[in-house]
Amino acid sequence: MKNWIERLSEFKSKRQPVALVTVTKCLGSAPCVVSSRMIVTEDKSIYGTIGGGKLEFKAIDEAITALKENRIIESSYTLGPEFEQCCGGKVEFIIEPMNLSPELFLFGAGHIGTEIAKLLVDTPFKVKLIDSREGWFSEIDVDESIIKCQVKVTDFKTFSDAVTWGNNCYVLVLTHNHAIDFDIIAMALENQTKFLGLIGSKTKKVRFNNMLIKEMNIEEGMSNVICPIGLPIGGDTPKEIAISVVAQLLQVHYQPVTK
Structure with a gap:
């Protein structure tokens, strides 16, 4: 050829x-x-x-x-x-x-989000760190391999445009606002992802599940969303939580495909 x-x-x-x-x-x-x-x-x-x-x-x-x-x-x-x-x-x-490198679209550049992004440097994951807070990235120092993306809540379509949906798409939702979290989860459930995770408690999961079914007519609710995120390895500091989440992402990426 x-x-x-x-x-x-x-x-x-x-x-x-x-x-x-x-x-x-x-x-x-x-x-x-x-x-x-x-x-x-x-x-x-x-x-x-x-x-x-x-x-x-x-x-x-x-x-x-x-x-x-x-x-x-x-x-x-x-x-x-x-x-x-x-x-x-x-x-x-x-x-x-x-061209099958996993891509992580991480919504929420808070303490845990930035720690997750930093830990994924030099792994197979390409990371896009997304936040809607104006001027937020001016105070965040991350590796140059991490793409920082500012979006506007007023034009919610920008959230969807920030993601490359598909079988290599991993989405984590860790924003500063529960209403934004819900909107992103609802949007992601209408698209193809390899992994969809939401930070939060079991109570938050139940609440979102009811809202998805009753308000959004998404019959599966939260059944395809990982919540809480992270492997149960212990620790509650931002870095420790980030380590548990990164371990979970790598586990999903490397696990054998079931035939």
Whole structure:
């Protein structure tokens, strides 16, 4: 495949998940050569080729698995009768999922929110720290890798526009205002997320659950919202709470996909 680096760059700029298939070894007669490459998208569109035929179909299926499970796959196939080929060659390739970094949209740049953002530096998570308080970020010092985003409550659409919804989207709600918390939770439940968490007590969860069902006609209520957030490891300072939340986020990110 020509210009595969440029093609990958295009997908990266669009934040579109793809899998890169690269042939790493060829033995005997094979329909491809070492370094043959193919890009596979989630809808099974392909760019480039590793030789066509059943070998390529197998690679495409494995590429989809790599994307769904967000893991690298190494495969080896002998080109015998199963592939309707009698050459007896052997092909090995590696499949690398790309553009699947988890993105955390953290609503509320208070003490706990900023601690969570700081702890996630140098992890797979891309963090966007969002707050509606005017001038709030002028007093907050966080790593340059963290995106700070000022939004306006008066134009609530800006909250939704600040999020890239999808299977790699993690949302945490820790704002200074319960009414804003509720609006963000209601908004998030109408979109796709990998993780949706709300800081608060069990009482707050019950109250929000009733409001979602009765006022917003969201039948599932809070059943898809993690509240309270964080693993039960103890500690109640902002940093200790942040550690428990970050541990929970990493646990969700790294846990195996159930087939």
